[in-house]
Amino acid sequence: AQSVSQHNHHVILSEAASLELGCNYSYGGTVNLFWYVQYPGQHLQLLLKYFSGDPLVKGIKGFEAEFIKSKFSFNLRKPSVQWSDTAEYFCAVNARYGGSQGNLIFGKGTKLSVKP
Amino acid sequence: DGGITQSPKYLFRKEGQNVTLSCEQNLNHDAMYWYRQDPGQGLRLIYYSQIVNDFQKGDIAEGYSVSREKKESFPLTVTSAQKNPTAFYLCASSPGDFGYTFGSGTRLTVV
Numbered sequence: 001a002q003s004v005s006q007h008n009h010h011v012i013l014s015e016a017a018s019l020e021l022g023c024n025y026s027y028g029g030t031v032n033l034f035w036y037v038q039y040p041g042q043h044l045q046l047l048l049k050y051f052s053g054d055p056l057v058k059g060i061k062g063f064e065a066e067f068i069k070s071k072f073s074f075n076l077r078k079p080s081v082q083w084s085d086t087a088e089y090f091c092a093v094n095a096r097y098g099g100s101q102g103n104l105i106f107g108k109g110t111k112l113s114v115k116p
Numbered sequence: 117d118g119g120i121t122q123s124p125k126y127l128f129r130k131e132g133q134n135v136t137l138s139c140e141q142n143l144n145h146d147a148m149y150w151y152r153q154d155p156g157q158g159l160r161l162i163y164y165s166q167i168v169n170d171f172q173k174g175d176i177a178e179g180y181s182v183s184r185e186k187k188e189s190f191p192l193t194v195t196s197a198q199k200n201p202t203a204f205y206l207c208a209s210s211p212g213d214f215g216y217t218f219g220s221g222t223r224l225t226v227v
Contacts, residue, residue, distance in 0.1 A: 009156065032215075043220040044159075044206065090158060103149070103174070104208070104216055108158040 002027045004093050006107035013081055014115050021076040021110050023091030030096040033074040034104070035065055039087045047089075050074065061085070083116045119143065120219035122207050127224045129194070129201065137192045137222045139207035146212045148190035152176060153204040153221075162205075165190055166212070194224060202226050 007022035025031065035047040048059025055067040065076045074091060090109045095102035120141045129135045141148065147166050151159040161174030165184040179198025184190055190209075194201045207219040 004158075006158075034216075036218075044218045046215075049215065092159075101210070101212070103161055103164060105161075106151075106159040108156060 002093060002095060002102070002105045004091055004105050004107040006089075006091050006110050008110045009108070010111045010113070012113045012115065015083055016080050017114075019076070019078040019081045019085070019112070021089055021091075021112070023074045023076065023107060024072050025074070025091075025093040025105075026072065027093065027095055032094050032096055032101060033065070033067055034092040035059065035063070035074070035076050036090045036092060036106075037087050038090070038109075044090070047076070081112070081114050083114045085112060086114045087112060120207055120209055120217055122205075122219035122222050124222060125220070127222055128227050129224060131226055132196045134193055134195050135224065137194070137205055137207075137224070139190045139192065139219060140188055141190075141209045141217070142188060143209055143211070143217060144187070145209035145217070146187070147210040148184065149208040149210070149216070150174075150180075150182065150190070150192045151206045151208065153206060159206060162192065 003026045005024045033050040036044045037047045038044050048057050050057045050067045058064045063078050067074050088109045088111050091107040092104050094104045123138045149164045150162040153159050160176050162180050163182040165171035168187050171184050181193045205222045208216045210216045
């Protein structure tokens with residue numbers, strides 16, 4: 001069965017620090033990869049996604065992620081975080097079977113707290 | 117505006133009662149999903165439906181039931197058999213190829 005691991009449960013950073021959140025998945029085939037963000041009191045929003053092509057994906061609000069197939073990883077990065085980035089971040093994966101997709105499997109999430 | 121509407125936003129249930137959470141989409145998506153979110157657990161799949169009149173159990177289906185009589189609608193019933201129903205419930209839809217769209221969620225509390 002597929003699974004998604006997010007290494008950090010809670011990350012605390014000061015403003016302007018660099019961010020990297022780890023995500024590893026277990027599935028040997030072709031996958032779609034996603035990072036979602038949930039700001040306090042708000043619903044889930046898509047930050048970025050990878051389906052194919054350039055493994056370095058740029059998303060909204062200055063976030064990017066790199067797909068490293070050999071490491072089964074899709075880590076999220078941001079060079080300089082802001083207080084407004086305080087949120088919970090979820091990595092998600094689904095398998096691709098030809099033109100269709102499997103169910104979306106989520107990691108347990110990483111809470112990011114940015115100190116002003 | 118196309119999207120997913122979940123209602124109500126907040127729901128309170130007495131122990132022993134069944135409650136139904138609504139999920140409606142106007143995106144013309146074939147597939148719909150219900151997830152449960154608990155602190156520190158991420159999102160876990162309850163039920164999903166790839167097509168009208170068909171649905172499948174997800175990872176944590178016990179104590180829940182669904183129906184898919186119309187393409188636009190995928191209601192979730194939390195039954196009295198669900199031992200720990202207090203959670204945040206998210207509905208999603210997908211055209212079946214790439215990407216999911218999520219609703220804004222329903223927070224269910226047992227009182």
